[in-house]
Amino acid sequence: xxxxxxxxxxxxxxxxxxxxxxxxxxxxxxxxxxxxxxxxxxxxxxxxxxxxxxxxxxxxxxxxxxxxxxxxxxxxxxxxxxxxxxxxxxxxxxxxxxxxxxxxxxxxxxxxxxxxxxxxxxxxxxxxxxxxxxxxxxxxxxxxxxxxxxxxxxxxxxxxxxxxxxxxxxxxxxxxxxxxxxxxxxxxxxxxxxxxxxxxxxxxxxxxxxxxxxxxxxxxxxxxxxxxxxxxxxxxxxxxxxxxxxxxxxxxxxxxxxxxxxxxxxxxxxxxxxxxxxxxxxxxxxxxxxxxxxxxxxxxxxxxxxxxxxxxxxxxxxxxxxxxxxxxxxxxxxxxxxxxxx
Amino acid sequence: xxxxxxxxxxxxxxxxxxxxxxxxxxxxxxxxxxxxxxxxxxxxxxxxxxxxxxxxxxxxxxxxxxxxxxxxxxxxxxxxxxxxxxxxxxxxxxxxxxxxxxxxxxxxxxxxxxxxxxxxxxxxxxxxxxxxxxxxxxxxxxxxxxxxxxxxxxxxxxxxxxxxxxxxxxxxxxxxxxxxxxxxxxxxxxxxxxxxxxxxxxxxxxxxxxxxxxxxxxxxxxxxxxxxxxxxxxxxxxxxxxxxxxxxxxxxxxxxxxxxxxxxxxxxxxxxxxxxxxxxxxxxxxxxxxxxxxx
Amino acid sequence: xxxxxxxxxxxxxxxxxxxxxxxxxxxxxxxxxxxxxxxxxxxxxxxxxxxxxxxxxxxxxxxxxxxxxxxxxxxxxxxxxxxxxxxxxxxxxxxxxxxxxxxxxxxxxxxxxxxxxxxxxxxxxxxxxxxxxxxxxxxxxxxxxxxxxxxxxxxxxxxxxxxxxxxxxxxxxxxxxxxxxxxxxxxxxxxxxxxxxxxxxxxxxxxxxxxxxxxxxxxxxxxxxxxxxxxxxxxxxxxxxxxxxxxxxxxxxxxxxxxxxxxxxxxxxxxxxxxxxxxxxxxxxxxxxxxxxxxxxxxxxxxxxxxxxxxxxxxxxxxxxxxxxxxxxxxxxxxxxxxxxxxxxxx
Numbered sequence: 001x002x003x004x005x006x007x008x009x010x011x012x013x014x015x016x017x018x019x020x021x022x023x024x025x026x027x028x029x030x031x032x033x034x035x036x037x038x039x040x041x042x043x044x045x046x047x048x049x050x051x052x053x054x055x056x057x058x059x060x061x062x063x064x065x066x067x068x069x070x071x072x073x074x075x076x077x078x079x080x081x082x083x084x085x086x087x088x089x090x091x092x093x094x095x096x097x098x099x100x101x102x103x104x105x106x107x108x109x110x111x112x113x114x115x116x117x118x119x120x121x122x123x124x125x126x127x128x129x130x131x132x133x134x135x136x137x138x139x140x141x142x143x144x145x146x147x148x149x150x151x152x153x154x155x156x157x158x159x160x161x162x163x164x165x166x167x168x169x170x171x172x173x174x175x176x177x178x179x180x181x182x183x184x185x186x187x188x189x190x191x192x193x194x195x196x197x198x199x200x201x202x203x204x205x206x207x208x209x210x211x212x213x214x215x216x217x218x219x220x221x222x223x224x225x226x227x228x229x230x231x232x233x234x235x236x237x238x239x240x241x242x243x244x245x246x247x248x249x250x251x252x253x254x255x256x257x258x259x260x261x262x263x264x265x266x267x268x269x270x271x272x273x274x275x276x277x278x279x280x281x282x283x284x285x286x287x288x289x290x291x292x293x294x295x296x297x298x299x300x301x302x303x304x305x306x307x308x309x310x311x312x313x314x315x316x317x318x319x320x321x322x323x324x325x326x327x328x329x330x331x332x333x334x335x336x337x338x339x340x341x342x
Numbered sequence: 343x344x345x346x347x348x349x350x351x352x353x354x355x356x357x358x359x360x361x362x363x364x365x366x367x368x369x370x371x372x373x374x375x376x377x378x379x380x381x382x383x384x385x386x387x388x389x390x391x392x393x394x395x396x397x398x399x400x401x402x403x404x405x406x407x408x409x410x411x412x413x414x415x416x417x418x419x420x421x422x423x424x425x426x427x428x429x430x431x432x433x434x435x436x437x438x439x440x441x442x443x444x445x446x447x448x449x450x451x452x453x454x455x456x457x458x459x460x461x462x463x464x465x466x467x468x469x470x471x472x473x474x475x476x477x478x479x480x481x482x483x484x485x486x487x488x489x490x491x492x493x494x495x496x497x498x499x500x501x502x503x504x505x506x507x508x509x510x511x512x513x514x515x516x517x518x519x520x521x522x523x524x525x526x527x528x529x530x531x532x533x534x535x536x537x538x539x540x541x542x543x544x545x546x547x548x549x550x551x552x553x554x555x556x557x558x559x560x561x562x563x564x565x566x567x568x569x570x571x572x573x574x575x576x577x578x579x580x581x582x583x584x585x586x587x588x589x590x591x592x593x594x595x596x597x598x599x600x601x602x603x604x605x606x607x608x609x610x611x612x613x614x615x616x617x618x619x620x621x622x623x624x625x626x627x628x629x630x631x632x633x634x635x636x637x
Numbered sequence: 638x639x640x641x642x643x644x645x646x647x648x649x650x651x652x653x654x655x656x657x658x659x660x661x662x663x664x665x666x667x668x669x670x671x672x673x674x675x676x677x678x679x680x681x682x683x684x685x686x687x688x689x690x691x692x693x694x695x696x697x698x699x700x701x702x703x704x705x706x707x708x709x710x711x712x713x714x715x716x717x718x719x720x721x722x723x724x725x726x727x728x729x730x731x732x733x734x735x736x737x738x739x740x741x742x743x744x745x746x747x748x749x750x751x752x753x754x755x756x757x758x759x760x761x762x763x764x765x766x767x768x769x770x771x772x773x774x775x776x777x778x779x780x781x782x783x784x785x786x787x788x789x790x791x792x793x794x795x796x797x798x799x800x801x802x803x804x805x806x807x808x809x810x811x812x813x814x815x816x817x818x819x820x821x822x823x824x825x826x827x828x829x830x831x832x833x834x835x836x837x838x839x840x841x842x843x844x845x846x847x848x849x850x851x852x853x854x855x856x857x858x859x860x861x862x863x864x865x866x867x868x869x870x871x872x873x874x875x876x877x878x879x880x881x882x883x884x885x886x887x888x889x890x891x892x893x894x895x896x897x898x899x900x901x902x903x904x905x906x907x908x909x910x911x912x913x914x915x916x917x918x919x920x921x922x923x924x925x926x927x928x929x930x931x932x933x934x935x936x937x938x939x940x941x942x943x944x945x946x947x948x949x950x951x952x953x954x955x956x957x958x959x960x961x962x963x964x965x966x967x968x969x970x971x972x973x974x975x976x977x978x979x980x981x982x983x984x
Contacts, residue, residue, distance in 0.1 A: 041825035041826065041827060041828075042825055156914050156915075158914060159914070186688035186689050186852065186915065187688065187852065187854070187893060187896045187897055188688060188892060188893060188896045188910055188911035188915070189688075189914070189915075190896065190898070191895070191896035191897075191898070191910035191911070192910065192911075192912070194898065195910075213825065213826070214898065215826070215900040216855075216897065216898030216899055216900045217898050218900075219898060219899060219900050219901055219902040220898035220899070220902075239902045240902050240903060243900070243901060243902050253827065254826065254827060255900070257826050257827045257829070257830035258826055258830075258855065258900050259830075259833065259855045259856055259858065259859035259860075260855040260858070260859075260899065260900050260901070261900065261901075262859065264858065264859060264878065264879070265837060265859065265860065266859075267834050267837070268830035268831075268833055268834055268859075269830060270827070270830050270831050270834060271827045271830075274795065526742050526743075527737040527738070527739055527742045527743035528742060528743050528744050528745050528746075530698075530703055530735075530737070531735060531736075531737055531743050531803070531806075532745075532756075533701075533702075533703055534701045534702075534703065534730070534733075534734065534735045535730065535734070535756070535757045535760070535806070535810075536726075536727060536730030536731070536757070536760060536761060537756065537757075537760055538760070541760075546745050546748075549747045550745070550746070550747060
């Protein structure tokens with residue numbers, strides 16, 4: 001069953017030089033107990049998408065269309081107040097790249113855990129403290145009874161991220177949004193944190209949205225992945241399928257640019273050009289100016305392509321449309337047209 | 343000030359690219375623009391004092407002693423019958439030259455010391471900064487009085503005193519900027535490329551710390567005007583008969599009931615440039631805000 | 638003779654160095670690198686890999702004379718780098734260049750690109766202004782930028798473009814040896830690919846030697862001929878790239894390789910990665926500094942620091958139990974081939 005359904009979601013920033021649609025009509029579901037990866041390069045809109053679930057967007061940004069349905073509620077239509085009272089930290093919580101930024105340096109980690117627990121759960125301070133110690137133990141902080149009274153500065157970066165995860169999971173949320181949670185960490189610590197997230201997702205029956213630029217991290221822990229390019233979700237596929245048979249030309253090029261997928265000293269695949277300026281995105285498919293597989297007029301004109309279902313992969317590309325790509329022989333299954341409201 | 347570096351490096355002369363952005367940001371700050379206008383006005387009347395002033399600053403006229411403001415004497419006359427308006431104009435000339443001279447001296451010395459201390463670190467840093475601490479532990483007015491007592495009151499003496507008293511302030515600002523800057527990768531990459539240390543300090547560090555320093559310059563100019571006026575007020579500044587705003591204020595204070603114009607106009611005259619420099623300084627500080635510069 | 642020989646290099650920093658800490662005795666020494674030795678042959682790339690606190694960047698900074706070494710020597714073409722002066726030093730400055738991690742801070746924000754690239758030419762050569770301008774255009778072309786970029790300021794360019802400017806500046810004086818300190822860590826993968834391709838092309842064309850400092854094992858594996866693995870200021874293992882990745886001899890190398898998330902799902906999971914945290918370099922463990930995190934550690938390891946042993950002509954390792962590590966891997970491999978044979982059988 002889908003735990004979170006995002007339909008035709010758009011997020012727009014007002015800037016001095018015109019409106020910028022950072023997330024453009026994105027549709028996807030997150031299943032129960034699933035780790036769903038959102039991957040893409042800087043500026044593709046992945047973090048904006050993550051921030052939009054809890055409406056944590058910058059002041060000049062707002063959800064400009066679509067819905068985010070969680071547990072029967074449309075998060076996109078809720079006010080800030082309602083989200084703070086009913087959803088944030090309670091049903092959906094979020095962790096960020098820099099654990100330091102998520103913890104207040106003047107309170108002990110225990111005080112911060114207890115604060116979150118007593119706010120959302122009906123528990124007295126003593127019970128909350130017990131629970132806090134349990135949680136710290138769960139996330140692998142040694143001697144949690146003693147360390148609970150320490151201040152954030154006495155922990156290492158890896159331990160802080162563990163504590164942030166403990167706080168995020170303290171109220172048993174159904175969904176955890178993790179925005180580049182391991183990016184600042186050393187590889188050995190990153191591996192530990194990824195293991196921890198995987199383990200906790202299972203034991204706490206939490207679904208995770210894993211936002212990252214690192215295809216290695218995606219391959220390591222995600223069940224399904226969405227690839228974003230210039231505000232569009234261009235491909236959604238089960239993890240194995242994405243790496244074995246990437247459908248979208250961008251996904252293919254992205255995978256080909258990773259050194260690990262090439263022999264030593266071999267030339268890496270390079271994507272020509274730059275991502276577009278989203279204030280004036282190209283017509284047609286947003287990837288068409290950089291694409292080496294343009295297959296028809298449609299690629300370069302009109303709106304963005306519809307989403308096609310190709311053997312279980314949702315891909316936003318005309319290559320999989322018999323009407324456009326003459327070389328394509330498979331069945332054409334349009335699952336979503338670009339939203340009609342634009 | 344920035345032309346100094348441009349002429350040194352003859353490769354390409356900067357276009358006003360970033361300055362245009364700067365201008366736009368600054369011009370949005372209306373109070374600062376007002377301050378700039380006020381300062382421009384003061385500078386113009388000071389430069390043109392010879393043409394504007396109806397009388398000489400020292401010409402005495404015993405037929406017109408302690409006259410109130412009139413068509414002949416827009417700001418009245420003092421007890422020797424000297425025209426206050428003319429004395430204010432020529433007084434500006436003196437107070438500006440002293441203050442600008444002193445602050446520029448402090449700017450040059452303080453910036454050099456601060457940049458070097460921050461860049462080299464180690465014992466040089468310790469030595470220079472402890473010296474700065476010692477200087478700063480005296481209130482600058484007390485320090486100035488002590489120095490004046492040593493070198494005797496004169497126009498350039500005061501400028502020198504201001505220069506010494508304000509050097510620590512510039513050294514502090516330059517050092518803190520220099521410390522963070524010398525850790526930046528581009529400074530290290532210049533070292534690796536074999537760029538000489540004086541060149542790194544002058545051609546690379548200096549332009550990058552100029553923003554905060556200019557703010558300090560404008561704010562110190564405001565203080566400098568006040569300090570110069572105060573020293574004159576206390577009688578250890580510019581010596582009579584040269585027109586001095588501080589001294590005029592002092593002369594007027596005893597007979598303020600009889601001749602209010604003798605105190606009011608010099609007082610306002612001191613206030614105007616202080617307001618101008620302060621508002622410009624605040625505006626510059628907002629404009630140089632690192633967050634805005636980075637974007 | 639190798640182009641660059643680093644021998645027994647140590648660099649200690651004083652933390653808390655003020656007068657008061659000195660009197661109170663709270664002055665501490667941070668041993669950023671300890672007894673580091675390696676060689677780089679002309680035209681080769683040595684990768685220096687390790688996690689934070691390993692001292693990788695300090696090695697680069699000592700070689701470029703940003704820091705004086707506490708102990709040991711760096712020899713370049715046989716001459717001790719830290720004793721150079723005058724024209725020899727100038728020559729060294731010309732032939733050894735460095736590219737830094739963060740492209741946004743490694744260029745003077747107030748200098749146009751053209752002026753930044755021209756600066757080393759101005760200092761080290763007597764080219765005329767017009768000649769310098771021409772050379773700048775050439776260099777921009779070499780790194781695949783447009784001549785128009787000369788008149789831009791750093792903030793107008795993207796990260797990848799800036800990194801290419803850094804490379805162009807490094808190339809300005811026809812260097813022989815470039816230290817690349819995490820040159821692609823701040824870049825997106827597709828941009829990273831371009832920079833890596835460029836570095837490989839340049840190496841071939843100009844016969845450059847590289848010291849490639851990175852925490853990214855994938856990048857190291859792709860580009861380097863030899864790899865040295867550092868942990869808490871020491872080199873723990875050094876070997877030709879292929880051998881190091883296929884057959885690590887040091888438990889830390891093994892754990893590090895297992896920790897890297899592979900962009901290939903279903904591969905070996907990171908469960909046999911490294912446990913524990915990296916200790917502070919201010920207070921490294923006694924004996925082998927890796928022993929608290931090591932599954933092979935014995936009592937000996939907490940007392941004796943293992944020396945960097947030369948196993949064969951190419952491989953060096955600092956571990957008392959490297960033979961056990963190798964034996965374990967052999968076991969695992971035979972198990973793996975065994976089980977895959979069985980799998981094939983059932984099919």
